[in-house]
Amino acid sequence: MRRPSPESLAELVVRAHALCGHTLGEVAAGLGVPVPSVRRSAKGFAGQLLELALGAAADAGDGPDFPALGVELKTIPLGARGQPIESTFVCAVSMAEAGREEWATSRLRRRLAHVLFVPLSSARLGTPGERRIGQARLWQPSPNEEALLRADWEDLMGAIGAGHAEELRAERGAALQVRPKAASARVRTVGIMPDGAGRVAPLGFYLRARFTAQLLAARS
């Protein structure tokens, strides 16, 4: 089912471009993978199918999806007008270590160092199998983009590290935002309260749709 790993960036891009114009149903059939019939239960299906199709590592774990290339894979749902319509999950916030982590070695910076964005029609426009893949784009943050991400990251992690995670709203941040990221709203994990360690709701970093729209529009 899973294709072999690409040996170069060029090979990865060729493979991604070969998928352009095809539906998830077509790709799944080629790999012998069943397509979920219930949309509500199909969250994550697009990303996982493309991992198989492009030969991402089976257990990337904390590392990039393509370890040999240092590249991360992200799918981007597009609305009828071709614009991203959802934010993009990047990684979990290290709730317990928010005060000690540094930008240069941060999980978020590592994950966004080199990304293959694969746009595809939104799940809201059809069944999972009908979703159509678009033109992939390999991206690395420009100095400007990195400065923007860093400023947001330092602001948000600063607040979390100071014990203000519970007061953070999704409105905070220009390119990034933090939002709940858990199986349910009742989940708690070890984090930082104003007076020390405590139990807090886990958060995740997301790229705002208007930020991904800009980077997809920029010329390679």
Place this chain on the structure above:
DNA sequence: TCGTGATCATCT
């Protein structure tokens, strides 16, 4: 249980 893959459901 947590992190990664995301989208859903609802409120404004």
Place this chain on the structure above:
DNA sequence: AGATGATCACGA
């Protein structure tokens, strides 16, 4: 309509 907060599936 767009964004926020909540939720679903899966593997280690």
